[in-house]
Amino acid sequence: MTLAVLAALALMLLVAGALALRNWRWGGIDLATLLDRHPDAGPDVQRVLSAIRHEVLKHNTLMLDGLIERIRSGAESREPVEHILRAFFGADGHGGAEPRLHAYAEQLVSIGRAHGERLNLAQRDPLTSALLSGFARMRQLRHALLAVDDASPAAHQRLADELRAVDQLLNERGHAALRALLDRVRLLHVDAALLNAVFDRVRHEPALATASIAPLALDPRSELPCALALPRPAFDDILSNLFRNALEASIVHGAPAPIVVGVLVVIELDPVTAIERVALHVRDRAPHMLERAQLRDAYIEAGLGLTADLVAQRDGQLDLSEQEPGFEKAVVLRLPGQRSERT
Amino acid sequence: MSHESASASSHESKTVLIVEDGNEYLENLTRFAPGPRYLQAHGGHEALTLLRAHAVALVYLDMRFDRVPRETLLGDHAQATRDHGSAEKAYRHLAQHQGLYILAALREHGHAALPVILAYDFSRELRRFELLSRAHPSLTWMPDAASADEVRARIERLIDKL
Numbered sequence: 001m002t003l004a005v006l007a008a009l010a011l012m013l014l015v016a017g018a019l020a021l022r023n024w025r026w027g028g029i030d031l032a033t034l035l036d037r038h039p040d041a042g043p044d045v046q047r048v049l050s051a052i053r054h055e056v057l058k059h060n061t062l063m064l065d066g067l068i069e070r071i072r073s074g075a076e077s078r079e080p081v082e083h084i085l086r087a088f089f090g091a092d093g094h095g096g097a098e099p100r101l102h103a104y105a106e107q108l109v110s111i112g113r114a115h116g117e118r119l120n121l122a123q124r125d126p127l128t129s130a131l132l133s134g135f136a137r138m139r140q141l142r143h144a145l146l147a148v149d150d151a152s153p154a155a156h157q158r159l160a161d162e163l164r165a166v167d168q169l170l171n172e173r174g175h176a177a178l179r180a181l182l183d184r185v186r187l188l189h190v191d192a193a194l195l196n197a198v199f200d201r202v203r204h205e206p207a208l209a210t211a212s213i214a215p216l217a218l219d220p221r222s223e224l225p226c227a228l229a230l231p232r233p234a235f236d237d238i239l240s241n242l243f244r245n246a247l248e249a250s251i252v253h254g255a256p257a258p259i260v261v262g263v264l265v266v267i268e269l270d271p272v273t274a275i276e277r278v279a280l281h282v283r284d285r286a287p288h289m290l291e292r293a294q295l296r297d298a299y300i301e302a303g304l305g306l307t308a309d310l311v312a313q314r315d316g317q318l319d320l321s322e323q324e325p326g327f328e329k330a331v332v333l334r335l336p337g338q339r340s341e342r343t
Numbered sequence: 344m345s346h347e348s349a350s351a352s353s354h355e356s357k358t359v360l361i362v363e364d365g366n367e368y369l370e371n372l373t374r375f376a377p378g379p380r381y382l383q384a385h386g387g388h389e390a391l392t393l394l395r396a397h398a399v400a401l402v403y404l405d406m407r408f409d410r411v412p413r414e415t416l417l418g419d420h421a422q423a424t425r426d427h428g429s430a431e432k433a434y435r436h437l438a439q440h441q442g443l444y445i446l447a448a449l450r451e452h453g454h455a456a457l458p459v460i461l462a463y464d465f466s467r468e469l470r471r472f473e474l475l476s477r478a479h480p481s482l483t484w485m486p487d488a489a490s491a492d493e494v495r496a497r498i499e500r501l502i503d504k505l
Contacts, residue, residue, distance in 0.1 A: 066375025
């Protein structure tokens with residue numbers, strides 16, 4: 001009887017352990033889910049993805065494709081094989097795309113952990129699982145590759161097919177997943193409805209409820225819709241602070257009623273890089289003037305200290321404009337723009 | 344520092360200048376896109392020096408230059424600091440877009456007509472590429488996932504035009 005109980009307990013423990021192991025292996029989330037749940041993780045994830053693109057993926061197609069051609073043609077391949085293996089796995093414990101990938105994967109796991117999530121990069125994430133599998137398959141081919149010049153023509157073709165499978169994992173599945181993730185991180189579509197929604201939420205805040213405030217005066221010359229390279233919550237925080245500041249300054253400094261706050265959206269182009277920056281001119285009629293230095297030095301008293309920090313974190317900039325027809329001034333918010341285009 | 348590598352083919356009389364922060368393009372193009380004579384520069388200043396000394400048919404230009412000393416980066420660091428809020432962010436910006444600063448320097452030094460392949464995927468930024476190519480009409484781009492065949496064909500097509 002006792003033995004039977006012990007056996008049942010052991011079995012239960014075994015099943016529970018197996019379930020826990022299965023949950024550990026297949027549980028967790030992918031990068032897309034992390035970005036959906038925690039849009040603020042976007043900039044950190046984007047930084048690592050860009051590094052993976054540049055430091056892990058960039059030369060693989062050229063090398064693999066070139067090697068596959070050589071092997072299929074039966075040309076001597078030992079030297080390019082050694083070159084590729086060095087590029088993939090490093091030499092004497094230094095360098096190599098695969099060790100770099102593992103280091104970036106650890107960074108991604110840390111980013112997930114900082115947001116209270118467990119990333120399962122090996123099993124659940126389309127990008128990293130493809131890359132990790134691709135490098136693992138390549139590693140399995142090492143010995144066969146190094147012996148390729150002594151192999152039969154049939155073995156050459158089999159090896160080329162195996163390399164093509166690696167190529168597909170890294171350069172087709174990997175690249176496609178990377179681009180999809182970067183698109184997800186990058187794009188916030190800004191239109192009149194979004195600007196009006198943010199403004200309406202601010203003007204109905206309790207502290208402003210008794211003031212007479214006109215609807216947002218959106219300049220018809222605004223270049224809308226446009227796209228920004230930052231997550232929606234960050235944009236909401238920054239723009240809400242600027243609207244709130246403009247409304248409070250108008251009340252405190254006696255702007256005529258009803259209080260009018262305006263917005264002009266202009267897309268500026270860097271002449272060297274052709275990178276777009278979206279400039280949002282948040283205009284008010286408060287006669288009190290700000291100084292540029294107050295904006296750049298995160299002048300707390302003006303209520304813009306926190307905003308200046310948020311803007312700087314997003315690679316943006318605050319400036320002041322006094323050439324705003326119909327208004328006294330504008331705080332100009334410049335943020336990295338992003339074109340959404342598909343081939 | 345510059346590096347020269349020559350290989351035999353019908354295009355060996357033409358010289359391609361690779362401008363990159365490491366050695367990957369030189370190593371890979373030499374092996375997998377043989378034919379032209381390859382020269383290498385690790386930055387804009389060195390590229391301009393080589394262009395003065397050699398008849399270059401084509402420039403193969405990388406975009407990011409994270410691995411070169413910061414003082415060798417082209418571009419107005421003071422202006423970039425104003426635009427990006429800190430000296431560190433300004434350096435990062437210049438390094439990440441250095442290929443385009445080098446491209447601008449090529450134009451300023453009389454090489455606007457020189458064919459340039461920029462190793463950068465503009466497939467999601469076609470309008471941006473169109474704007475860049477207005478300033479540099481002989482600019483083309485090569486995605487990261489280009490095959491050896493595609494790279495070789497592009498290089499040959501551009502240098503055969505000359």
